[in-house]
Amino acid sequence: MRIALDAMGGDYAPAVTVEGAVETVNESEDIEIALVGDEPSIKRELSGKRYPPTRLQIRHASQVVGMDEPAMAAIRKKKDSSIKRAIELVKNREADAVVSAGHSGVAMAMALFMLGASEGVHRPAIATLMPTIRGPFVLIDAGANVDCDPENLLQFALMGNAYCKTMFDNPEPKIALLSIGEEDTKGNLLTKEAFKLLKEAGIRFIGNIEGKDIFMGHADVVVCDGFIGNIVLKTSEGLAEVILKMLKREIADVTTGRIGYLLMKPALRNFRKKTDYAEYGGAPLLGINGTCIISHGRSSAKAMRNAIKVAAEFSRKKVYEIITEEIKSGGKSAKG
Amino acid sequence: MRIALDAMGGDYAPAVTVEGAVETVNESEDIEIALVGDEPSIKRELSGKRYPPTRLQIRHASQVVGMDEPAMAAIRKKKDSSIKRAIELVKNREADAVVSAGHSGVAMAMALFMLGASEGVHRPAIATLMPTIRGPFVLIDAGANVDCDPENLLQFALMGNAYCKTMFDNPEPKIALLSIGEEDTKGNLLTKEAFKLLKEAGIRFIGNIEGKDIFMGHADVVVCDGFIGNIVLKTSEGLAEVILKMLKREIADVTTGRIGYLLMKPALRNFRKKTDYAEYGGAPLLGINGTCIISHGRSSAKAMRNAIKVAAEFSRKKVYEIITEEIKSGGKSAKG
Numbered sequence: 095m096r097i098a099l100d101a102m103g104g105d106y107a108p109a110v111t112v113e114g115a116v117e118t119v120n121e122s123e124d125i126e127i128a129l130v131g132d133e134p135s136i137k138r139e140l141s142g143k144r145y146p147p148t149r150l151q152i153r154h155a156s157q158v159v160g161m162d163e164p165a166m167a168a169i170r171k172k173k174d175s176s177i178k179r180a181i182e183l184v185k186n187r188e189a190d191a192v193v194s195a196g197h198s199g200v201a202m203a204m205a206l207f208m209l210g211a212s213e214g215v216h217r218p219a220i221a222t223l224m225p226t227i228r229g230p231f232v233l234i235d236a237g238a239n240v241d242c243d244p245e246n247l248l249q250f251a252l253m254g255n256a257y258c259k260t261m262f263d264n265p266e267p268k269i270a271l272l273s274i275g276e277e278d279t280k281g282n283l284l285t286k287e288a289f290k291l292l293k294e295a296g297i298r299f300i301g302n303i304e305g306k307d308i309f310m311g312h313a314d315v316v317v318c319d320g321f322i323g324n325i326v327l328k329t330s331e332g333l334a335e336v337i338l339k340m341l342k343r344e345i346a347d348v349t350t351g352r353i354g355y356l357l358m359k360p361a362l363r364n365f366r367k368k369t370d371y372a373e374y375g376g377a378p379l380l381g382i383n384g385t386c387i388i389s390h391g392r393s394s395a396k397a398m399r400n401a402i403k404v405a406a407e408f409s410r411k412k413v414y415e416i417i418t419e420e421i422k423s424g425g426k427s428a429k430g
Numbered sequence: 431m432r433i434a435l436d437a438m439g440g441d442y443a444p445a446v447t448v449e450g451a452v453e454t455v456n457e458s459e460d461i462e463i464a465l466v467g468d469e470p471s472i473k474r475e476l477s478g479k480r481y482p483p484t485r486l487q488i489r490h491a492s493q494v495v496g497m498d499e500p501a502m503a504a505i506r507k508k509k510d511s512s513i514k515r516a517i518e519l520v521k522n523r524e525a526d527a528v529v530s531a532g533h534s535g536v537a538m539a540m541a542l543f544m545l546g547a548s549e550g551v552h553r554p555a556i557a558t559l560m561p562t563i564r565g566p567f568v569l570i571d572a573g574a575n576v577d578c579d580p581e582n583l584l585q586f587a588l589m590g591n592a593y594c595k596t597m598f599d600n601p602e603p604k605i606a607l608l609s610i611g612e613e614d615t616k617g618n619l620l621t622k623e624a625f626k627l628l629k630e631a632g633i634r635f636i637g638n639i640e641g642k643d644i645f646m647g648h649a650d651v652v653v654c655d656g657f658i659g660n661i662v663l664k665t666s667e668g669l670a671e672v673i674l675k676m677l678k679r680e681i682a683d684v685t686t687g688r689i690g691y692l693l694m695k696p697a698l699r700n701f702r703k704k705t706d707y708a709e710y711g712g713a714p715l716l717g718i719n720g721t722c723i724i725s726h727g728r729s730s731a732k733a734m735r736n737a738i739k740v741a742a743e744f745s746r747k748k749v750y751e752i753i754t755e756e757i758k759s760g761g762k763s764a765k766g
Contacts, residue, residue, distance in 0.1 A: 164613075164615070240619075282576040282655075304661075305661040308665065309672040310668070322657075322661060325608060325640075325661075328642040330641075331641075332646070336645040337670060364683070
């Protein structure tokens with residue numbers, strides 16, 4: 095299993111990408127990693143570290159796409175960017191999967207352009223894991239497509255279904271449509287039409303789900319357009335951070351609270367672990383011919399390590415081939 | 431100041447509506463309340479309570495709209511519902527404002543139908559307060575309009591601006607558009623067009639705001655369509671609940687945590703108070719000829735009391751007239 099890692103992508107690259115790669119090859123004997131990016135920088139990060147050199151190589155790329163660069167300009171102008179060269183390795187079958195914590199818009203557009211959409215897929219979509227009180231659910235689309243039609247949402251449901259079945263060994267995932275009421279008459283023009291299509295698809299469609307219920311763990315896959323998905327994802331991240339910050343501030347204001355906080359620290363640590371995106375590693379771009387995992391820009395070395403493992407498993411289980419089957423059959427063939 | 435209260439609306443009505451009304455008239459000498467609903471039930475709740483009878487009267491209505499009834503059927507068939515009769519009092523100038531914690535869709539539709547939209551307003555919208563690390567911001571539209579055009583979003587911004595200036599004495603509220611990136615090129619078709627209109631309007635438009643930043647308190651008013659607004663509102667409510675639940679569970683699993691929890695309780699209570707929707711009382715429907723406050727279905731007596739006070743202040747400050755001015759002038763006349 096060979097993973098192409100965009101060594102320059104992310105807020106803390108190349109330090110955390112190199113560290114994550116080194117840890118991974120030291121842990122997993124069946125994984126090889128190509129660190130793609132500025133060779134001198136990568137070498138500096140590697141110096142002093144121990145790792146099996148046959149399974150960790152450098153592929154030089156002279157350019158880096160900045161996190162805030164306009165996507166289209168970066169794609170047009172930076173012909174030798176680390177993200178582009180990393181995807182190229184997959185395209186040329188020199189790698190099985192690519193991982194990037196860099197500019198997600200550029201990574202998605204390049205992966206789609208260079209690897210192509212799977213047969214029958216109109217719009218590839220990002221599938222992100224979000225924590226619930228029971229275990230994570232898949233949010234699809236988390237930001238790849240800001241304007242969608244009902245048919246797109248149907249395909250997101252089918253792709254999420256195939257992903258959930260294959261990666262999480264869930265034989266019949268519960269699929270829900272994100273809306274503003276449980277009844278099929280509730281929603282906007284887009285979701286009301288999509289509801290009809292989902293009802294007819296060969297999936298376990300449990301109907302609409304409201305925002306207040308997504309964290310209860312009732313659904314395994316929550317379907318929405320990428321604009322709403324991105325807002326839900328970011329709002330949840332922002333709110334969770336603010337709640338913990340506000341709690342800390344309240345605690346600091348109360349003397350007994352400070353002692354309480356020290357005693358509660360192990361519990362808070364467990365909570366953070368359960369809700370930490372770094373545990374999930376990264377989000378796959380579903381519906382392309384290949385494996386592409388997009389990681390959070392703020393990824394730590396641990397997050398990178400998990401993302402590489404997700405990429406390896408995704409590729410090993412041939413999820414993208416199963417998705418193509420699912421789209422062809424409308425959910426019917428791959429069921430159970 | 432006379433408030434028409436839908437005594438039968440909400441999950442815990444008429445117990446909490448009557449209690450909230452009694453507390454209000456005992457506290458505020460300038461408020462009179464008409465309790466609209468089933469007279470025998472209201473009388474039962476009133477029995478044993480002390481209040482000035484001249485300022486708390488009952489207006490009988492024989493029907494109640496259930497929280498889960500299809501809105502259109504309820505509007506057509508229930509001609510003597512408590513919510514309808516309560517709005518009627520405003521229409522007939524027997525009350526200055528109406529408050530309901532009942533079926534929000536029915537309350538909004540009836541208020542719009544019976545009182546009419548303000549001159550120039552295409553779509554009235556719900557303005558909800560949401561907590562941030564600094565203080566609350568106004569989310570508009572929080573659920574009245576699921577499909578919107580750019581012009582609708584412009585009007586939401588103008589109405590939110592007038593509301594914020596008048597109710598919170600904020601001379602120049604910072605208005606932001608909810609989107610998936612800060613640059614004006616980020617967004618869906620709707621928000622990209624709305625961005626252009628907001629930039630030209632006579633308001634302090636600070637550009638797009640991402641979901642992760644809304645709780646930081648950078649914006650005083652966050653504008654979005656009612657589908658997304660409702661999902662953001664409900665997702666935030668659901669997540670906050672789940673975070674507190676998960677924290678409690680983690681704490682229960684750790685012995686030192688349990689002691690810590692007891693010591694932290696005052697801090698948790700302060701936190702809850704700051705984020706409790708009951709503190710805000712209710713959300714006004716902006717853009718109609720009159721004052722209509724929609725409260726949370728799960729409202730407590732305290733939430734009802736706060737909603738009645740919001741209604742009185744809203745009416746006293748003639749917010750709905752100021753909104754009409756704001757819409758007419760495109761934000762320019764009422765500025766500063």
